[in-house]
Amino acid sequence: MAPRIGLSTASVYPESSAHAFAYAAELGYDAVEVMVGIDALSQQTSAVTQLAEHHGLPVSAVHAPCLLFTQRVWGTEPWGKLQRSADMAREVGAEVVVVHPPFRWQREYARDFVNGIAALENSTGVAFAVENMYPWRASSRRGMEMYAPGWDPSEEPYANTTIDLSHAAIAASDPIEMARRLGERLRHIHLTDGSGSAKDEHLVPGRGAMGARTFLHHLVEVGFDGEVVVEINTRRCSSRAEREADLRESLEFAREHLGVPAS
Template sequence: MSRPLSVQLYSVRTESAADRAGTLGRLAAMGYGAVEAFDVTDDAAGLRRITDDLGLDVSGAHVVQVLTGDPGRVFDAVATLGTDLAIVPAGFPHEDFTAYDGLARVAERLNSLAARAGEHGLRLGYHNHWWEIEPRLADHGGRHALEVLAELLDPAVFLEVDTYWAAVGGADVPALLGRLGERVAALHLKDGPGTKDDPNVAVGGGTMPVPEVLDAAPGAWRVVEFDACAGDLFGELQASRAYVSALEAV
């Protein structure tokens, strides 16, 4: 994998709120080479200055705001960050993923937003949680809702697969990634006990089959994330970087 290992800045949201430059500096010092933004409308230019100063790439940006605000303003902020990947991280009713009609509505909205993103030189993606995985559509071969959604999306729309939430939703994650194929442009790597409510642990320290996951999507960005942390956050981030980097070096 030639791209640098990234970390989703939601993981350090509390620390960044207190000292954004110092927090990103700690991530860079650990050896992370990229970050993924999550609040792009909050001083994108300032974040870009920090990442440039630290030599960090921006692997992508989460853009839930496109569902409720002016998409053009949000996409301009993403472009300011220097990435071309704008990722919608949920924001649709959970029940839309339980039936084909709901999936069609989600796909129509994402396809429309993808056209707007293209006007800004960006690609639009969608990031899953457990509720896009857990439903299986009996009239579509019993496949996970996310797989059916992928068929309804314009080919320009990519997926960022949160591998931990996919496992929590009941997926065989390496097999799912294999079926989704080149649609997957990024992976969220996290680990833990495989439950909905418990905190995360360092990647490699929980139930996830991380080597098989990485092998199943060799061309995707690797993005470490903690929704919540069971231990010392920066220590767990360091351990995650060391584990993933060692696997990628093999």
């Protein structure tokens, strides 16, 4: 079966999770990924459940609050945040929690991360799909390693992983080669794009240099059956119509190159 095409609530920021569900329903997305963040609705399981039921859209994944600006969402203890993410996922019917590797300064968390993720998957029954990140760099090509045990999930024995094309662009990493290394451990996709600059651009797929269409064709060839979620940056959109146009273009791109007909 063709993968579902979901919309990340992060794609409509600074609008709310409620707006994300509305856009997804109106445009014909198959599901929604909830980024737990500073939007209060995203932190409330009951609110997420009500939004999903109201719009008739399943929640495909919960993105744990592990970004720099969400470090205090659901407290500051990282394992507790992941447990709460799994609890939300189970209650809203999602099978996946997307999680970033720890920052290097989170030494104790990083030390036990690989085994801790495996233990959480075993105890919760939820897949923790560890996302590829990138070296931090300025204008030069030299980067600082800011994640531990590392930014490339293919180098660790995670059972479930996520590939994000914008992150791959910053790291100058070939996403198809990463997907090949991961094999069946690739569970989740953040469909976006990047130019290869030092910024995490999250461009509309097809507007960058990551060969997003070729990457989707590869997924079809290998029979990928996980989730494909559009996660783009629309913060610079000057109007609702412009944001909606970017979200529609991204969905149509995904449908075309995954061979998924419009519902």
